[in-house]
Amino acid sequence: MLAEAARALNDNQLTRAEQLIRSSLVVSPENPDALRLLAAVAVATGHFADAERLLRGAICQAPGFVLAHADLCTLLGRQGRAAEALGLLDELIGAGDGPVWALSLKAATLTAERRADEALPVLRQLIARTPGAAIPQISYADALQTAGHLDQAVAAYRKALDLDPASGLAWWGLANLRVVRLSADDVMLMERAMEKAKPGLDRVRLGFALGKALGDQGRYEESFRRYEDANRVRGLLIHYDPQATEDFVRAAEAAFTSTLFDARAGHGNETDAPIFIVGMPRAGSTLVEQILASHPMVENLGELFELRNIAQQIAGREISNAALPGVIAALPAPQLREIGDSYIISTRRYRRTDRPFFTDKMPANWQLVPLILLILPKAKIIDVRRDPMACCLSNFTTYFNRHTSFPANLADLGRYHSDYAHLMDHLERVRPGRVYRLGYERLVEHPEAEIRKLLAALDLPFDAACLRPHENQRSIYTPSAQQVRQPINGEGLQRWRAYAPWLEGLRDQLENL
Template sequence: MTLPKPGPSPELREARRLLGVDPVAAVEYARRAVAVEPQSFETRFLLGAALRRSGEISAACAVLAPLATVRPAAWGLHYEYGTALAALGRSDLAIAALERATSANPQSSLAWHALGDQLALRNRADAAVAAQMRVVPGYVGDAALADVASALFAREDPRARAALWTRFGLDLNDVAAVRLLADIGMRLGHFAAVEPLLAAAVATAPAFAPARFSLALTLHRLERGAEALTAIEPVVEAYPGSAMVVGLQAAIHMQLGNVAQAIDAYEGVVRTTPEDSEMWHAYGHALRAIGRQSDAVAAYRRAIAIAPGSGEAWWSLANLKTVRFDAEDIARMQALPKAASANPGDRAYLDFALGKALEDERRYAEAFDHYARGNAARKRLEPHDAAAHRRFVTQSIAAFDTSLFVRAAGAGCDAIGPIFVVGMPRSGSTLVEQILASHSQVEGASELPTLTALARDLATANPGYPSSISQVPLETFAELGRAYLKQTEVYRSGDRPLFVDKFPGNFLHGGLIHLMLPNARIIDVRRDPVACCFSIFKQAFARGQAYSYDLEDLAHYYRDYVALMAHFDTVLPGRVHRIVYEDLVDDAESEIRRLLGYCGLAFEPHCLRFFETGRNVRTPSSEQVRRPIFRDALDQWRGFEPWLGPLIETLGPLARPVTDRP
């Protein structure tokens, strides 16, 4: 008679149960199981897995390493061992282990994802992409996984954690699984929800570079540059030759305005990986910001030479506004959209670049066709909710009334430092900032994300905002003012008492600015409405300007902007200073004197020679503000007038030169 094999010990069963929910307790039970069955592969494997999940990485490696030599086909073992090695920063050994795991189980998204991370850190770009492509069928196209991840991130549904474990095998105590889940969250746009998950993974395994990298990337996308830089620095120290890592560090430096540091980083990357088109492209942006135009052109051209189908690189070259494409360039761009490799994003950028090239040739009908195609493609990728925007503006006009400002008088922070330059993009705001930054008392800080983030937090804490603004405790406004000043320190490099924040969309928060910083200056820059709107329409913004992809949406957005600013002129008379771009062109000195007087500044002649001011400029107008004021752009839109009917009709009475100057 054959005796039945004994079942797993009670200790082993309990260790299995606890592994996904309480790995520290699982370690204790696994150790007891090993004491009972010291030669058992499963008990030792479970102990190693529990040790890794509980953050005892070195101990996990000590347990798993001997097992890996005798079980070459146990994919789960090699996955555990590989991710433990990765968490210790031992990438080469981790790659070998994870390659064994993926060979033994080619269906494991977890193993492929972890392998791709390690290959990318070692600049093995093609192999990393191939590994990540093996992940795609496992989660990108899995609607059920996306639903569960969305429930976890967007709705914080406690059942989602259990569902991730039971349905997909994603253990949130496993830092590699967390890294995979964070990738899903970032693809879904849940950056704020992903951050604490990644922070916990970094705390568990401080040397696990992929988690630190993802945390830095998440903070970068959340516009929290100083924290992102702190997060990425240990990864740069561990992998100084990784283009992916150093490239992110450079991008964060750019976000913070540290352009010289960004250039140093990019130069190191393009030396190490000279065939990386994306790094040459990013390097070109940094060179452009610091005024090295010819070097920027060379960098963009190098990016195009490496990847001729890179529509974004072609657009960056066009976006310099000073480069004229020749017939060969135009022919190459016209051929590219027909190529099978051209993706929708690249095709859109190519259309914008071709529009600019053909406009320079005065081939207006063809140029407009390409601008329209590019905008239509961008609109499909980033739709605009015009009704929601109009609702916000209407509610702001109702909520930010005279009685609110009377009741809140004196409640804000009394600092005088900030100068907010607001309005529409492409209206001349970069020029106004450059003029102000040419003054000895003013620093130009460019377009800051700070006010938008504070307003978003205020709305989260006060449902119904802006309608609920009257319910906000008065002391909150001073707190917000101080928070703004504190959070913007990282973007300032000098000791000048005043600084310019020229994020155009801050016009939406004009009332909030007055409540939190009643002594701050607010400057509204206007330009001929049709000229301004069409200039926006032919500009391929990186993101965040979804209203700009349709002429009627643009006109409605402009009308909402004018209505809101007119309201502030009524309830806060004299509070906002308006500059009309055409007036600045016609009589620069008078307008500059008027501007400086509003800011409480003495006139300085150097402000008239703003184009000689050496500073970083990171907006589409960077090249224009390095030249004297010119008139040639005032009527550029007229060549396109036959196709601008929807814009002009929707603007209605506003489709005429600006006349109101409070």
Template sequence: MGEGDATGPLAQALAHAERLLASHPALAVEQAAEILAAAPGHPVARLLQAAGCNALGRHAEALALAAPLAAAHPSWARAHLEHGQALAGTGRADDGIVAMRHALALKPDMPGGWRILADVLQASGDTDAAGQAYARHVRHSTRDPGLLQAAAALCDDRIPEAEALLRAHLGRAPTDVAAIRMLAEVAARLGRDDDALQLLARCLELAPGFHAARHNHALILNRCNRHAEALAEAELLLAAAPGNASYRNLKAVILSRIGDATQAIELYEALVAEHPAHPRLWTSHGHALKTAGFQPRAIDAYRRAIALDPGHGEAWWSLAHLKTFRFDADDIVVMRQQLQRPGLTQEARHHLEFALGKALEDEGDYAASFRHYLAGNTLRKATAPHDPDDITARMRRARQVYTREFFEARAGAGSQARDPIFIVGLPRAGSTLVEQILSSHSAVEGTMELPEVIAITRELRQRSASPWATSHGATAGARFGGRPAVRPRPPCPCDPSQGRRNPDTT
């Protein structure tokens, strides 16, 4: 049974009613009623009327329409789905679940059906079955035209359009975990990591088995220096898929960030043995080796990455950043050739510009070196905007607040522990050298430049001045489960290298 039974104007009227269902269910009900006046008893029109009533919460009306359809058409999946939703809406959840499961057995590729079933199971307290149903919803969500349109906008970096489409979709289907994950990606691309984490946490609350959302969650947690939580998420992912290269790489990245270079190196050694043609893995392996002090091995790893992809700018810059490493004439030729290569990404280009600048500086060609440094900084600024006026204003406020009197009034406050040693200084003032001197003592451990204080101050500024926090974040709590918005502290990962960041270049 379907719309193929209708032809001509009737088919057009039915198609119009179907389109109205998504955004204006009341108008869809009216359109279906007009069709039924012209074609009494038409089954598709009655189904559309039942669907509109369910969407409006008028489940008793929907039940009166859908029950006869389901009885008359035992193989019509949509009739059984609307019947089940109406049963659940009128307090007969168990009967509704049976009807919906029958519908989905007839036609498994109905993402909206799995979501509706998951919602009913969740409300009934069967969270395990609900999680499984949400997972099936995610599996089939690629067929959803609305999400396909939003995904296309995301891929084309049309962020405002993607956000508008996803918010409209979630207004109609607030538990669509696939859409929530996509909205989290929008938030992450806009630098709103708090909001992305909130959305991903809601995804995982609804669908604990949604591994792609958990992977995103772990990536952003790690980016926000919440490494223990990120590592816990990575372990959950690996428990479900121990051989997954992306999850193993993620764990290695996190271990590198928390200083467990030995375990990270073990993971990378296994990964590059299994995926020897992956330049980013070799680069990440090089980072871990460098951190552990194995500089010759790190150089070999970076060289392997460059041999696989001569345009892999991060590997070139990683060599340059070793300070004591010097490029030869052949390296300079290759870097110059790669900068002429069409299609080179902006990230690769700015890394190559910096590396070539360092190579020419070592050669004493300072004018050419400066040109490449300038080109690299220009490219970098386009992706990491720097506002000197903002920094000046913040420094001015700091001078006004942190006066001699401010500190005198707080004399003796704070922790009395003698073990943490903070080395504070302006860039290039020698703070790293002081740390190295101190950490050469057997009783002192150097922790490098800790990003936590910067992350905390950034979060506080975002809380006080974020339009997303006041609009998007607030509505997220209301839409995604009816809870007040929670703002915890802080695209599109299939590649084993995703989520990896070179701490020396960011």
């Protein structure tokens, strides 16, 4: 029964999942697995207090229940209570002889709080406690990459591969450094690992890493086929629904009219502190974020889930994608200020400086731009656009984890891009000039001119440091981390053309854009 409930939860069938879980709890009211699943339903519907109570109950019944501890730490972090989560973990760790999983959770919690440098010594402790394990070594490499220690990250991934030569997680981590070229020997080792890999996520990661390595070797058709196979398997795991995205966009175009925005004018939180960076993944948003983070008046907060959490709470239980725009459009005007206030309050925990502006770079927030316009009417919004063929190919060759619902084939990628472009074009018609559109190709070909225009659009004075974003040593938590640590260049602009013979389906999908 609980296995069926877990599947329903994964498919967002929350009512069905809750019915199954509660039926199980009638038979076994203290079952920690059931309590944890019911907590997941509570989180999905925005009932965080109930979720916390359930998770603490699960831990009380099973003190070593690692997944419940992990969920509780994540939940506390989402509520700005990471210090409390870290305190609980420190109690478990004690003088250093506590469970190794508590060390792992502490490192993960610190990383989630954008504190990768603080996670590094914790991970070194974990490695010392588990010297033959590859996973802690991979986590250490990930944190080193995030913190900008590229050479050390490469060495750590290689060390993990010494411990587990077939680790798809380690191979993808190495491949995902982007600026590291994988050798023919690496290809041979990965192909050997692929022969033994079982179906599932590790095989998917190996496929993406092999695609990258074969591309580095100029073996583009083989590279494409590896990406194609890996995406096919990933698609079976994530259940992306392209029709749901299209339905959402159509509903948003109907709901968010100039009349609606005019009627809601003067409401919402009036702060101009947030700068939202939206668009397709792999379109250049991390570079734009790095440029702005180099400005002395702007603090980078990375990819924040706060807006998503707010939308989730507005939606409530099982509101479909198509219904959400109507629910947002129907919000009473006085409530818009309260929601805007809650966003500003929830982002304070990430602030480390007193700079007057901050960036929130979550590409998928393009779907929530209408919500931003309503609850934060003075916030700045940047839509980063890249050539559709180049952008979709880059997404096709990037491994997104199983928790990211994102297209896994070229046709759906093209459709997703079209939906995104249609909504942003609609918003430009009903609120002209409200979203600043920045072309990635123009930015890398004419950086100074485009950066000056960008800063002017944001009402920021020009600062020469923005022309040298690669000198900014901040931690970066996205796949583009190593690329934006290089001087601005157009090196990857034409990369997609090497794969052009196999992109006809994508081209057909995009031809009407």
